Amino acid sequence: MACCSTEARCARFTERHRSAISFVLLFVAYIFYLIIGAGIFSAIELPYEHELRQELKEARQEFLKNNTCVSEERLEELLARALEANNYGVSVLRNDTSRNWDFVSSLFFTSTVLTTTGYGHTVPLSDEGKAFCIFYSLFGIPVTLFFLSAVVERLMVLVTRRPISYFHRRWAMTRSKLAAIHAASLTIIMVLLFLLIPAWIFISLEKDWNFLESLYFCFISLTTIGLGDYVPGKTLSKETNPHPQLYRLAVTVYLLLGLVCVLVVMETCCELPQMRQLRQRFYQEKIRELDSETTNIIDRDHMIDQLTDLADHTTSSDQLPVISSVSDQAKTLRQNGSLAQYTPASGSAVNGNLR
Numbered sequence: 149m150a151c152c153s154t155e156a157r158c159a160r161f162t163e164r165h166r167s168a169i170s171f172v173l174l175f176v177a178y179i180f181y182l183i184i185g186a187g188i189f190s191a192i193e194l195p196y197e198h199e200l201r202q203e204l205k206e207a208r209q210e211f212l213k214n215n216t217c218v219s220e221e222r223l224e225e226l227l228a229r230a231l232e233a234n235n236y237g238v239s240v241l242r243n244d245t246s247r248n249w250d251f252v253s254s255l256f257f258t259s260t261v262l263t264t265t266g267y268g269h270t271v272p273l274s275d276e277g278k279a280f281c282i283f284y285s286l287f288g289i290p291v292t293l294f295f296l297s298a299v300v301e302r303l304m305v306l307v308t309r310r311p312i313s314y315f316h317r318r319w320a321m322t323r324s325k326l327a328a329i330h331a332a333s334l335t336i337i338m339v340l341l342f343l344l345i346p347a348w349i350f351i352s353l354e355k356d357w358n359f360l361e362s363l364y365f366c367f368i369s370l371t372t373i374g375l376g377d378y379v380p381g382k383t384l385s386k387e388t389n390p391h392p393q394l395y396r397l398a399v400t401v402y403l404l405l406g407l408v409c410v411l412v413v414m415e416t417c418c419e420l421p422q423m424r425q426l427r428q429r430f431y432q433e434k435i436r437e438l439d440s441e442t443t444n445i446i447d448r449d450h451m452i453d454q455l456t457d458l459a460d461h462t463t464s465s466d467q468l469p470v471i472s473s474v475s476d477q478a479k480t481l482r483q484n485g486s487l488a489q490y491t492p493a494s495g496s497a498v499n500g501n502l503r
Contacts, residue, residue: 170429236271239382252393256400261285262292263407265369267376300411307334308416324421331416338413342370342406353395354380370406 162169212220230240238248247253248270257270261281272278312326319326343366350362357365357378365378380399381392417423 167430174430236273250393252396252400256396258284258288259400259404260374262288263296263372263404264289265372265374265403267374267379269376269379269382296408296411299408300415303408303412304415304419307412308419327420328422331413331420334413334416338409342402342409343367346402346406350380366406369403370410372407 208223212218212223233240248257253270259265260267262285272281308330312323312330315321315330316323316326343363346366347359347362350357350365351359354362361378365380368375368378381396
């Protein structure tokens with residue numbers, strides 16, 4: 149009896165605090181994911197770091213051995229100055245051909261700053277430039293996010309919502325299944341057009357890159373990670389790239405279009421009914437209650453769609469009674485603070501309307 153009573157209390161506690169428990173498990177899983185990633189990166193990269201350090205030490209000792217007129221202190225000063233300049237995007241190897249602050253390069257810089265990609269290979273050199281970068285980003289980043297959200301919302305209607313509604317009426321398939329198929333298809337198209345094909349193009353343009361490095365650059369850029377270890381055009385010469393400004397402009401356009409495409413795919417995946425149900429597991433109780441009311445509205449609208457589809461198959465002259473849209477119902481919900489329970493029409497009434 150005591151065991152059964154304990155189990156019942158545990159079951160009631162779990163049911164009452166299901167969202168909190170789910171959130172704690174999500175938090176622990178995320179921390180564990182970070183630790184696993186750090187361990188794997190450390191195990192993979194640490195040997196390469198030791199090897200590179202050893203190679204640099206040997207090269208430094210060999211240089212000092214072959215150039216006895218150069219002191220170790222003077223070499224340290226030169227290397228420190230060169231590394232400091234390289235951190236600001238100025239290389240001592242080809243200053244005569246590479247310019248970081250012409251108009252097209254500055255346009256590339258502003259696009260990476262406002263989209264928060266931030267490669268870090270080009271940074272403001274002067275105090276005036278650093279101050280203007282703060283002021284420019286302070287207003288530019290919110291405007292960019294607002295602009296991208298407006299563009300993505302318009303594209304969502306064209307490439308996601310309308311196709312799903314069309315094929316839902318045409319194929320009589322459930323919206324959840326159709327939305328999953330559409331999201332998978334859209335992801336495959338995005339990967340092909342903005343990752344794989346551009347990676348092959350960069351292989352032909354960047355002679356020092358292989359396919360993995362090109363794909364790595366495309367992914368890091370379009371996800372706005374922007375590590376800056378690979379930047380197009382840095383290793384090209386006048387012979388291999390006679391139009392560096394046009395090349396940099398084309399890369400800027402590609403990054404902006406690719407970012408919009410990635411946002412559309414992510415928004416499409418977030419709107420999946422499966423993702424909505426998954427997010428509900430981590431909501432607080434009040435939010436879950438509100439979401440259940442919203443779910444009732446969606447279920448009601450889904451039933452209306454089914455009745456409309458049935459009416460379209462039987463006759464095109466008769467019409468169902470006018471029922472308010474989901475947005476109108478949500479507006480009424482906000483005004484009244486409650487949702488009237490939906491009572492579906494009886495079978496005879498529906499058949500009568502369809503006749």
